[in-house]
Each structure stands twice: as structure tokens, then as C-alpha cells.
Amino acid sequence: MRTQVAIIGAGPAGLLLSHLLHLRGISSVVLERRSRDYVERRIRAGVLEQGTVDTLIEAGVGERMLREGLPHHGIELRYGGAGHRIPFEKLVPGRAITVYGQQEVVKDLIAARLAAGGDLRFEVEDVALHDLESQPYVTFGGERLDCDVIAGCDGFHGVSRPSIPEDVLTVFEKEYPFAWLGILADVAPSSEELIYTRTERGFALHSMRSPTVSRFYLQVPPDARLEDWPDERIWEELRIRLESVPGFTLATGEITERGITPMRSFVAEPMQYGKLYLAGDAAHIVPPTGAKGLNLAVADVRVLTQALAAYFADGSTDLLDGYSEACLKRVWRAQHFSWWMTTLLHTFEDDDAYMRRLQLSYLDYVTSSEAAATTLAENYVGLPF
Ligand code: APR
Ligand code: PHB
Numbered sequence: 001m002r003t004q005v006a007i008i009g010a011g012p013a014g015l016l017l018s019h020l021l022h023l024r025g026i027s028s029v030v031l032e033r034r035s036r037d038y039v040e041r042r043i044r045a046g047v048l049e050q051g052t053v054d055t056l057i058e059a060g061v062g063e064r065m066l067r068e069g070l071p072h073h074g075i076e077l078r079y080g081g082a083g084h085r086i087p088f089e090k091l092v093p094g095r096a097i098t099v100y101g102q103q104e105v106v107k108d109l110i111a112a113r114l115a116a117g118g119d120l121r122f123e124v125e126d127v128a129l130h131d132l133e134s135q136p137y138v139t140f141g142g143e144r145l146d147c148d149v150i151a152g153c154d155g156f157h158g159v160s161r162p163s164i165p166e167d168v169l170t171v172f173e174k175e176y177p178f179a180w181l182g183i184l185a186d187v188a189p190s191s192e193e194l195i196y197t198r199t200e201r202g203f204a205l206h207s208m209r210s211p212t213v214s215r216f217y218l219q220v221p222p223d224a225r226l227e228d229w230p231d232e233r234i235w236e237e238l239r240i241r242l243e244s245v246p247g248f249t250l251a252t253g254e255i256t257e258r259g260i261t262p263m264r265s266f267v268a269e270p271m272q273y274g275k276l277y278l279a280g281d282a283a284h285i286v287p288p289t290g291a292k293g294l295n296l297a298v299a300d301v302r303v304l305t306q307a308l309a310a311y312f313a314d315g316s317t318d319l320l321d322g323y324s325e326a327c328l329k330r331v332w333r334a335q336h337f338s339w340w341m342t343t344l345l346h347t348f349e350d351d352d353a354y355m356r357r358l359q360l361s362y363l364d365y366v367t368s369s370e371a372a373a374t375t376l377a378e379n380y381v382g383l384p385f
Helices: 010-025 036-041 048-058 063-068 101-113 231-242 294-312 323-345 352-366 372-382
Strands: 005-009 028-031 070-072 072-080 083-086 095-097 119-121 128-130 139-140 143-146 150-151 172-185 194-199 201-211 211-218 256-267 276-278
Touching: 005 010, 005 231, 010 028, 010 101, 010 294, 036 101, 048 063, 048 294, 063 101, 063 143, 072 201, 072 352, 083 352, 083 372, 095 201, 150 294, 172 201, 194 231, 194 323, 201 231, 211 231, 231 256, 294 323, 323 352, 323 372, 352 372
Parallel strands: 005 028, 005 150, 028 119, 072 194, 150 276
Antiparallel strands: 070 095, 072 083, 128 139, 139 143, 172 211, 172 256, 194 201, 201 211
16 A cells, blocks of 8 residues: 555644645545544643634634634633733734634544545554655554655654654653643533633633533642542532632533643654654643644644645655754744743642742733733734744
8 A cells, every 4th residue: 555645643633734735635544543433532622723723724624613613812810819811802913712622623624534535544553664764654453554754643652753763852851740630511611711720729720612511620739530539529629719709600510521631841853754754742742731732733734734745746855854943943932831821820839938929920920011911912822823
């Protein structure tokens, strides 16, 4: 079997790449370890930057997102007994975010690929990458797929990044001393906009998926276990952290999904080796506080599509050679922003009284200075692609 681009992983990165390549007449096969049902149900983040929204619309997969996605023109930072709105319409006019679940993006992409006759293989076993420096090919479940290029879109735990010789990669990593417990609940959001809350008991986030479904996160210890967090404890803790301003009441409902996510930052450089190009979580991870993970994956895929289009048009390798460098600029900006939002809003056990006062002073600055608030807003809605 032969294709131009072998794509490992059917997350947002792999699926979008496959579709953008198809629109440029370039063939690909997507190899995914999990079932279609599994990837369509996997609950992840849900904030799309303007550039991501535009990319999905241009790719012809934006119809349902435009109908069901929720445009947001601001977020609230809540701390010290008061809420402070960061107004995007004033600080970054014409730019906003859209709240639309990542698994909905995945569903739309899978539907579009299948409608266009795309070759998606789910539940493939034992994917291995070979001959990355010359004539690459991929083996899986006893089959062999020859290709010109491999795109490693298989997330943080995939096989692509480990296929690169260790001495070629430089890895930058940071683990945070806490995790996020996330839930999805059948209840109307208690607020029209997202609320990022800093309290002495830790961070909490009120997000949403639709007019009848809310999404919440709680900062918990890194070794927290779901069995120690029965529904009542989750709601009680969310109430304490979110009902920290007068007049705000948290509506509760049936919890339909729950999970604990470790918080880490990670970058592997360069994002390419021979004929292998990494995109999305395979190359970099950010803590979810800045809502950048999915958006970075989309940005990588845009850069890779252009480079591959040039390569398959006339054999030119300039853009492919510069792929990693082109992506890493944005990746590191998002790394800083995500680390910054995380340190601004979480409680760190090791922090002494001095550090806690510094954090509050910085929050006061961000919520009172237009320049500081603009920095937050500009990064949150996303720098232009
Ligand atoms: N073989 C085949 N597929 C694999 C393998 C493997 N060995 N290992 C992992 N995969 C698949 C996973 O099952 C998953 O479906 O690769 C896919 C990777 O998808 P994601 O983890 O969603 O990563 P990505 O597509 O880069 O999406 C961007 O940024 O912050 C995050 O939440 C955000 O998941 C989103 C991501
Ligand atoms: C989400 O809705 O899942 C969400 C929103 C904002 C974040 C992270 C996750 O920063």
C-alpha cells in the first residue's frame, strides 16, 4: 500500500491535516490506535481561537461549529471577593473565541473525511515507523504503508516522537505540583462567560459546552483520585471557590463525565527528523489554563500543509526544512502564556506569604491596567496565524 503522507493519530491534528491535504490534492492515510467511537467521545478542552475557527470554516468543516458553537467576547478573573471582566471587544477589537468541544471538532472532521472518501483506519495495532532518513514506511497489524512523508500526530504518548534518535531531540519539561479534576454536568451555565477563579483553596474554572451543559475544573493535588471525589464533594468545593463574590449562585446538575488531568509543560525540539514531521501534542504540551493545546495543533497543521503543498508541487524543500522553526515561535509564546496564566491563578503549596501577595498584586495589575489586560486578551484570543 502506498500514499503520499502517512498520518499517525486521528486527533484534531491528524484529521485536520488529512483534510487540508485532501483539499490540495495530496493523498494520506490516517492510522489511529483507538476506535472511532472512543476518539469521538474523548472529552477535552473547548476554546477555539479565531484563527482555528477561520481554519475550520475555510476547510469546509465549520458549519455545525457556526451553528452550535458559543462566541465569547470576554472572560472573568475572580479573586479576592470580586470579579473582573477582561473585555475582548474593547482590548482586541474584532477578535473573540468560540466555545465548542474538541470532540465535536473531531466528529465534524471524521464526517468530512469519510464523505470525501478519506482513508481512516481505526483500531490499528503495533504502529511502527521505519527508514525515516530515506524511504519512509509505516508498519501496523501485519501491513506495510509506503509513503513520501510521515506526519506524527499521535499525541504525547504516541510512537512518533520516540522514533527519533534520542540524541537528536532536546526536551524541555515542567511538571506542576497539582492536577485538574474536570467534570461535565447537565446544568445550564451559571454565567454567560468563562470564570477563572483564584482562591486560597486553589483554582477553579467555570466553562460550558451548550446552553444546557456546563464544564468545570478544580485544582486538586497531583495524586488526587476520582474515588475520593464523590459528587457532593465536587459541588461543595466548586461552590466554595466560585461563590466567592456576592450574588453568585452555582447551579448544579447531574455529572455525566469526570476525569483528572496532570498539568505539565513540554516541548521537543526540533519538531522534525528526516521525513518525519511532528504536529500537536506529539511535539508539545501546555497546561490547559491558557486553552492553547488544540489551537497550537491547528497552527502546526497549517504550517505543515503549506510546506507539503510546496514539496509535492515542485519538490521544493525550503518550507519543509523550516517547519520546526516556523512552528516553535508560536509554540514558545503559548508556552509562556500558559505557564503565566497557571502561576497567576493557582495556589502553590511551597509559596510563602510573600509569593502569595506578589500573585495578588499581579492579578490587581492585570485587572486594572489596560496594557496588562490587553496582553492577556491578545494571547487568549490567539495571535494571528
Ligand atoms: N498509533 C496510532 N495512533 C496513536 C498512537 C499509536 N501508537 N498513539 C496515540 N495515538 C492516537 C491517540 O489515540 C489519539 O487519538 O493519536 C491521537 C492523538 O490525538 P490528541 O492526543 O488529541 O493530539 P492532537 O491531535 O495533537 O490534538 C491536540 O492538544 O492540548 C491538546 O486537548 C488538546 O488533544 C488536544 C491536542
Ligand atoms: C474547557 O471548556 O474545557 C476549557 C476552557 C478553558 C480552559 C480550559 C478548558 O482554559
